[in-house]
Each structure stands twice: as C-alpha cells, then as structure tokens.
Amino acid sequence: MIWFYYILAILLVIISLYHFIVARNYVKRLIALNILGSGVFLFFITTAKNTNTESPDPVPHALVLTGIVVAVSATAIAVSLILHLNKEEE
Amino acid sequence: MISFDLGYLIVLPLLASIFSLISPIRVYIALAFSLLSFLLSVYSFLYTLRDNTPLYQWIGGWTPPLGIGLRLDGLSGFFLLMIGIVSLFVALYSISFFNVEYKRQGRFFWFFFFFLWAGLNAFFLSEDLFNLYVALEVLSLTAVILVALPGYKKAIKASLNYLFLSILASMFYLLGIAMLYANYGVLSMSLLSQKLSDTQEFIYALFPITIALAIKSALLPFHFWLPPAHSSTVAPASALLSSLVIKPPAYLMLRLWMEVLPKDKSLEYLSIVLSIMGALAIFIGSYYAIRQKTIKRLLAYSTVAQMGYLFIMVPLYYHGEILKEAVLQAFALQVFSHALAKASMFLSSGNAIYVAKRDELSYMPGFAHSHPFTFFALFFSGATLIGLPLSAGFVAKFLFLELSIKLGFFLHGGIMLLGSLLASLYVYPIWKECFSSHPTKFYDKPIPQLMEISAFLLGFLAFSSGMITGFLLEGIARG
Amino acid sequence: MAFEILSIAFMFIGAIFLLAGSIGLIRLKDTYSRLHALTKADVLGFGFIVLSCILSTDLLSHWIKLLLVWLLVISYSALVGYALANRKKRYA
C-alpha cells in the first residue's frame, strides 16, 4: 500500500502545482498551495510507514506537525493580506 | 562565570521581540537588546578567530541524527558579524525613522525586526536541513510582513505575490527534504555528506531544493517578485530585506555544494546551468537597474544583479575543492560587502525620500551641498557595489577573479568584470543627482542626525573593511 | 457468538441506513428533503453502527467513549440541520 500512497502524494503535488501556475484568482492559488502542502506531507508520512520497525517512524510525524502549523500560519497571513487588498480596491 | 552558548544568539532576539511588543518603553528595550545581540555576534566572531576548530553544539545533548546540531565555524561566525553590524545600524536608524514617520508601523516594527534577527542567526548557525526549513520560514514570513508594513495597495500586492512564491518555494524545499529523508534517513548536513558519497539518488531531491532556493534568492527566471517587494516598503525594512534576507538561500547553496554533495557528472551540468542563470541575472538585473527612474527600484534591481555573482560562482564551488578556503573567502566577502553597501544605500534612499517626499531620481536633492553625510554614505556604498579599489567589494571581486583564473574559468571572471562596469553605470546617476546644482526650497530640510550618521557609518564600514579583510577573513582562511 | 452475529447485523443495518441517507442527499431535489435524509437516516444509521461497535468490545472505557461520540454526533447533527434549514428559510 506504500506505493499507492507515494503515487497519490506525487499526483497531489503535480496537479496543485499546475493549478497554482494557471490560476489567476488568489483564493484558488491559496487552495492549490495548501493541497500541494498536503501532498508533501503525505509523502513524508508514507516514508514514516516505510520502515522495518514495528510502529512508524515518529520523526516525520513531528516534522509534518511542524509543517502543518507553519502552513496554517502562512495561510492566515495570506488571507489577511487578500482581505486587505480587497478593501483597498473597494 | 556564565559559559558561552550558541542558544543565546537565538533566544535573546526572540525575547527582545516579545518585550518590545508588550512594553511601553519600546525604543530603549530595542536599543538595549540590539546592543546585546550585537555584542554576542561580535563575541562569536572573535571566538571563530581564536579557535581553529568549528564549535558544534548538540541541542538537548542529542547528537545527530536524533537531535539538531548548531555549528559555529569561520564562515558562519563571519556572517553573524555581518548580521550584527547591519542590524545594529538599521536599529539605530529606525529609532529615529519611526519617530518622524510611519508612527503606527513603528509600534510593530521592532517585533519583526528582532524576529528577523533571530531567524537569521538561527539560519546561519543551523546544520540540520529541516531546522533550516523552519528558520527559512521565519525569515520569509517576517519579510512578507515587513513588505506589507506601510499598508498601501502597492505594498500589499507586492507582499502577497512574494508570500505565494515563498510558500511555494518552502513546499518545494520540504519536498526535497522528504525525498532525501526517504533515501538516506538523516537530516543533519554533516551526516548527509558522509551518506551521500558514491550515491546518485540525491540528484532527484536536489532538483526541488534548487528550485526552492532559486526562488527564495530571486535567481533569474524567478526574480520578478523582488523589485516590487523590496522597493515598496519603508526604508529600514527595505534595507533589511535587500541586504540580509536574500542571502541565506545562497549560503545554503554554497554549503550544499561545497560540503554535502559528492562529485557527480550530472552536478557539473547543473552547475553550468546555474552559472548561466547567474550571468543572465547580472546582465538583466543591471540593464533594468540602469533604466529605472526611481531610486528604490534601481537598488532592488541592483540586488538581482549582485545576487547573480553568488550563482555564477557555482562551478567554482564544484571544482574548487582544493581551494576551498579561497572560495569561501570570496563568497563571504561578496555577501558582506553587498549587505553593508546595500543597507547603507537603502537607508540613504530613505533619507532622500524623507527630504524630497518623492522617490524619483530626478527629484533627489543636491545632497553633496546640503547633506554631506548622506552623500558620503551613497558614495562609499556605491563605490563598494562597483568594486572600486580599497573597498570590500573590490577585494571580493579580486579574490573571485584570482580564483577563476586559477581554476581556468576565464569567462566567468570576464562576466564579473563586465558586471562591475554595469554597476558603475547604474550607480553613477545617483552620484550625479547628488551634485545637481539646482536645489529648490525644501532641499535644505534637516534630516535627523541619527538617520544620517547610521547610513554613513554603514557605507563607510562597507568601504573601509576592504582594508582589514585579512583580519576579517582569518577565521575562514584557517578552515 | 451471539453478540458477534448481532454486532454484524447491526453494522449491516446501519450501513443500509447510511447508504439510504446518502442516496437521498444526492437524489432528492429540494433542500428540506435533502436535510431530512441527511439528519434523520444518517443519524439512525450511525446509531446502529455505534451499537454494533459496543457489542463487539467488552471494555467499559470503549463503551463510554462510543456513547460520548454518539451523543456528540446527535447534538451537532441536530444543530447543523437546524442551521441549514434556518438559512434556507431566510434566504429562499
């Protein structure tokens, strides 16, 4: 099942990369970035499962936790900036 | 006796950022902590001069691969000194700057200023790839907020574009780390360099990492975010962004190429591609800088060009194994001279805008007559950017030229000399305007002394440090 | 043994209700009917599944946790159903 998840992670990364480049709308870009992030996290977590030890490797889990919190922080800033921009345009 | 700990370099600025936000005597706290952090930076620099071996500190006592390592060697000590100098003078400048302009932003500025300092120290000390990711994220989020700080539409738009690209780059970098971790199972650079030898899988991971670092350091196809971001914010923030924030990715690139990656044929091709991009960045950045009519955009494009030098050197990183110390010295001095000079120029441009209320070059007052300090700041820093003799920029380019001749990269040396010529073409208009002999009535408006002096001192240091490079680079030379 | 059969039977019944609810959500045309399918059939199906899970374990802590989950799902699905219907009524 590991390989299925690896391929899923790669697919998520590339479709969201494509849509990030193509999208002209800030909201769509933000969503694309978040999905790209999820793809990268999936890659990490799948790697954690890909060990000989009984329970999965906890290091990627901790790294992904950090990554998610950082991604949410960046999203919060982006949302605030976009709202600000819309207000200026009104 | 309290023993020296690398953690102080990170914790002190972090605590300073909290105190500067919650305390009413913001400016005094900022001043005190800036001085303290500066002294720490100087101490760590002197430490690298005194000690021959690099100082490794395992945080929590956990050695890699389990824990995170901090490393203080000649190169990182030198960069800590650079961060300390630039940040201290920008802090002095900002005390005065936010007193006369942008008072609302001044309330928050110190929080981000110290965060930036902590992030930079963390980045240059770290030797763990994931830790570098978090430090990079601290840097880029701070930078994004600093760009948006003035709050007008142009700045917000620039900052938003910057944020999107920077998140994309971070995700690519993280993907690269995930790929490396899947193959080698370590995150520490020193362990990775042992595991990488005689393998080839790292090439796949190097691809996203290189793209990420190229985006973050505004290498040519990805340079478009930089000019709006660096030119639309307030002067101290521009100075910090253009002189310091842009450097860490290039530094990481150097570390990877010189210390981690093994010799591989495909790396040679990649190094050629990167050096072509660097050369194009020099030409195109300089071309756009020459065409600019406003001083801040000119300086921002000049940053694109100057970053090109760091990437045109990539084949030297690859081939320069035997001359490793010399390569590190050339790199370090180029970064150092550009950081000091560019910070001084942006601070001076802040002075000019403060006087003229416009940022077109043609509105720049005849500073040589009215504000000699600002003029000399622009003169010295401009001379360093061009690389006039005696300046630090000159020594950096000299070292680089010597290296390229020794290793047989004559074309690279030639392009660099051409870049110097182009730099003089875009610095010259600034000097010319300073001597313009038609000062109208508002041109003799006094600039707060602290703003003038800190900009001048930075420029002067950038120029005069060319004369003490032997002392500055001693730590790196000993390896 | 009897418990196991019962557990499987309850799971089956629950699945049927959930399936019916989902089909209703897709097939029904107006909001109120969809809401009806979503809140009523799904909660019933969920209840059966919780019951079947309770029967399949004999740990007290699991029972309590499952019951708490069940209570939570019931209360929030009522709230969500109310919220959706309310919005529909106001902006129809």
Added chain:
Amino acid sequence: MLWQTGKKDMLDLALGLMLFISALLSLHSKDTMKSGVFFIIFGFLSGLIWVRLEAPDVALVEIILGSAITGLLIFKLVKGSKQKDLKAFTFTRLWAGFISFLILIFMLFHLTTIERQDRIASLVFENLHKSGVDSAVNAVLLNFRGYDTLLEVGVITLAIFGLLSLGLKREAYYWDNPLLKGFSRLSLPFIVFFSLYITYLGTFSVGGAFQGGALLAGGLVLFALAGQALPLKASIIYIFTMAGLGVFSLIGLLYALLGYGFLTYPLELSTISIMIIELSIWISTAFLLYTAYSGKL
C-alpha cells in the same frame, strides 16, 4: 505491490481515490465557494488517511487546523473577495503542464530509489526513556527536536501578530442565533476540559500541545461564530498568545544560564519542563488561532 491488494487495502484505495477526486474538484471548480467546500472535504479525508497510516497525532492536527481553521479562513476570504477567476493564456497552461509533467516523471523515477529502511525510528525508540515523555512523537517534538518546535511556535506567533499589525478592521462573520449561542456556551467547558486532557495525554500517548491547542481553538472559534465575545480582558488574551513563545524561550535560556546548555533538560527535570512548555503552547496555540479567525485582539 499495487496489484496484491487485500481486503484492508480496499479501504486505502477508496480513501485515496476520494482524496484525489476532492482535490481535483476543489482545484477545478470555477466557483470559489465550491472550491472552499471541497477543500474542507479534502482536509477531512487527508485526516482519515493519516489515521490509516498510523499517524493519529498528525490526523488530529490536520482535521482541526488543516481542514476546519483553514476552511473557515478561506470562507472568510470567499465572502470578502470579488475577484473573478480569469482563464489563463494557452501558453501559460502549456508551460505549466510541461513543468508539472517534468516533475511527475522526475518523482516517479525517484520512487524507484526508495528502499524500506529504519532511518531514525529505532534510535528514537531506544532513547525514549531518556526523554521524559513516553509518546514517541512528543519526545521528538519537545525534546529531541525541541529547537524546531521553539522556532515553530515563533512562526505562528509571528504570523498572527503580522496580520494584526496590518490593522485590518473587519468584523468576523457570525450567526446570531440563540440555539447556536446556547450550544457553543454549553460545549465550551467540555472542549476546554477535553483539550486539556488531550494535552496531558501527550506525555504518554496520542495527543499533545498542538493537538489540544488546535482543539481548543476550534471551540473558541465556535464560540465566536455565535457572535459572542470571550469573557476575558484583551490584556489577558494578549498574555495567553505570547505565553508559548515566552515560556519556551525563557526555559531554553534558563537551562543555558544554569550551564546545562540551551534547551537541554536534565533527566530528572525533563518531564516537568516539558509539561510546562506543553501547557504554555496549548494555551497560546489556541488563542493565536482564535485571533487569526477573529482578526483582532
């Protein structure tokens, strides 16, 4: 390999397929509202996948942060945004497709080089008893790689104060309804208690400071969604938001001053240090995320 699927793997396949479809729908739909809804579904499904991959800690954080809070933020955006989704030029589409395809090929090649190996896992389990906590993920998060976490807490504090510094005065969206008010008021104490329990659980099992903090943030946001202000003074919320970074760096500094080294807990003090840090991260994560939603202190 892929074709040797058992009964359990069917669940994985179904989940993965649904995840992919929801991602596609979210990216493809013209309507931004629709994208937001599918994004929330995507986040929820990815949470389920983390559970399947035996990463329950990540699942907790992902469902609350990645799905609920990010989703709410995106909804806030969709309500306030009028930008149209213009169609990109064919040229842009072509080169975007080309680059994506290139990366696809690249990464598929990389897949062939991945081998099953131990990496750091066995080392972590060996040193677990020296870390002061029994849960491996939290041992990595707060002891082995505690320095990362310090910077991470810094990043989130930084982000929230960054958006406060922009000075945007926009009322957060809320629904003024007695039923929701009652429900949120009734459930808040339970959520506070439960999140504290999850935080405490982090010392020996699944759970931890970020997980608990995210949960509490969800409760606080629910409270705010009903149009109610928290019965706390602004200055107290201010202190709460700063607590994580402040306490964490002070503890790091303290151990450095005492001569143990930066963030180096001696074995007998490690559990209590980690507990204090966890509590401070718990409260500050919750209030920072709440502030991210409400947009003001």
